[in-house]
Amino acid sequence: MRLPRYKKRAQRASGYPVILFTIGDNMFAIGAANVNEIQSLQGLKPIGGHPRQFGKVRHTVTREGHRYWVVDGNVHFGMMPTHSTRVLLLGSSPVALKVDAIVRMTEIARVLPLPRAFQGEERNWYIGLAIVDDSLVPVVNPESFLSHYDMSALEQSFPVSVPEEVARVTA
């Protein structure tokens, strides 16, 4: 599903529009403006190579001639495998996030800072925490899924094939 254009207008309102999604038992939020599109797992292509070589990236998906590296949310957050059904195509980088399900879109009043007691990778994973209904959900940092270094390494290992390149040019 392509996200409606109102998302940018909504951002001007008092709240911060987010998309809530789940991986396993955990719910997360991501800024709606960071997501271009949500789609099913159809069209995911395995990248091959040794599974451990790129750990959390095992698929790509091509949309309108652009290739996205599909990050497995379970691996990224160090969780046990669960049943993924959706990918979120991000807007600022060629990254897509594989998740279990989309819960809904909502607005959060504000993003609370992550307490300083958290000193691990979560400081990069999240931009903060948000209260949604009675729950506290982490708001993910869309830039944390793949570093520029990771993306360069992936591009070098898996250069765009000719048909994909043609599709990109003609799109």
Added chain:
Amino acid sequence: MSNSATSSFVLFPLGRKRFALPAERVTELARMDRVHEFPSTTPLVNGVLVRRGEVIPVCDIAPVLVGRDAPPRKFYLIAKRRFDTTDEDTAIPVTGDCELSNSELLPRTGDLAPHVNGLLSLPDEIVEVIDLEKLMMEDAR
């Protein structure tokens, strides 16, 4: 005369043993509340509580102090933890009621862990006074 050397400490139980924190670092004792958990990699930090609109990390130090078999925690001791120049509240799950004690802080003796700041000699027990910052740093390493 000996009063001049005494300080206030909050004694808290973890299973059969009691430990202490300087009273000025303790904010309150709270009932168990819902812990909001999410993926993270920081050792001992299990999640967060929301109290009066404030997000408070939950640091379960029992595995370090008494091992994995500590009985169920019943309360949270909310204590201040120092980060550079600022303090942050931390909820420490404890297994029973806490007690305020005015005692003299005795220097460390023997082969104590680095997170033990000193000892309190009470009528029936010797209680270790914990340095939260050191304990958390030790476990992070």
